[in-house]
Amino acid sequence: MLDNLTIVLFHPKFPENVGSAARACANMGCPNLVVVSPRNWDMGRAGALATPKGEDILRSMRVVDDLPTALAGFQHVYGTTARTGGWRKGLWTPSRAASEMVAQMQGASRVAVVFGPEDRGLTNEETEICGRLLTIPTSPEASSLNLAQAVLVVLYECFKHSVENPEAEDAPAPTPVTSNLATHEEMELLFANLKDTLAAIDYLKDENTDYWMLPVRRFLQRAPFRRSEFNMLMGICRQVKWVADKASRSDG
Known part of the structure; x- marks a missing residue:
């Protein structure tokens, strides 16, 4: 049902939460689970x-x-957060994101949803590499969700949308297009190159450049990039940096 989705x-801090998340994946038809550097790992407690x-x-x-290794090969990456404001703007609820995620999966794109540690969640730097951020609305008096609960809520919305959307069941198998789309690691390479390019022409402020790059990231992450578009922008960055370097040498 959700074969192109990966949690x-x-x-994660507690093996029991990993086990409960695996159960949630089974409940909602998502067969893919990736765990990044688990703490206190114990297969027996998880099982x-x-x-x-x-x-x-x-x-x-x-x-x-x-995390970069975990996200290699995905075309779309969603992060989850309970905190709002600051770097964490433009948050979507899981129900709003589900239609977009299911459409991406039906188009044969690989989608990942990242959940942070139970005790602190994802940092600003970790949310920065996610194309879109999700937050689960809760009562202000009890806003903290168990990790496995959060996984289940996101998966449920995706499962529900895939069932309610006739295309999910009745449409013919989509033509694979993933080879034509830039992967997550390629987009990270583009963002790093673009950051250097904007710094070379004095567009970025000297302090906290990652924060000033965030609107640029969000703008470029609104739509998936084809590999030809990725190559084009990489070429533009190279040319701009060459011109900036030439101008700097001339001024010197």
Whole structure:
């Protein structure tokens, strides 16, 4: 049902939450789970909460050392946050994002949803690399959700939309297009190159350049980039930096 969706748990603290997340994946038809550098890892404690249906997902999950490795190969990355304001602007609810995510999956794109550690969530730097941020509305008096609860809510909205959307079941299999889209790691390379380019022409402020780059990131992440478009912008960056460097040498 949600074969092109992957749940990414970043640095989870409790094995039981990983097991419960695996169970949520099984409940909602999402077979893909990636765990980044889990703390206090214990397969037995995780398996006790996974139940028999979630055990297969738990056994097949990928365990990696860092977030860039976990997100390699995805075309769309969503991050989750309970905090708002500052860097965390333009937040979507899971119900609003579900239609976009399901459409992306139906187009054969690979989609990842990142959940942060139970005790602190994702940092500003970690949310920065996510194309869109999701937040789950809760009562102000009890805004903190258990990690597995949050996973279940997001998966439920995606599952519900895929069931309610006739195209999810009745449409023919989509023609794979993932090879034509820039991957997450390629977009990160583009953003780093663009940051250097804007710094070279004195567009960016000297302090907190990542913060000033955030609107540029969000603007470019509104629509997926084809690889030809990625190559074009990389070429523009190279040419602009060459001109800036030439002008700097002339002034010197």
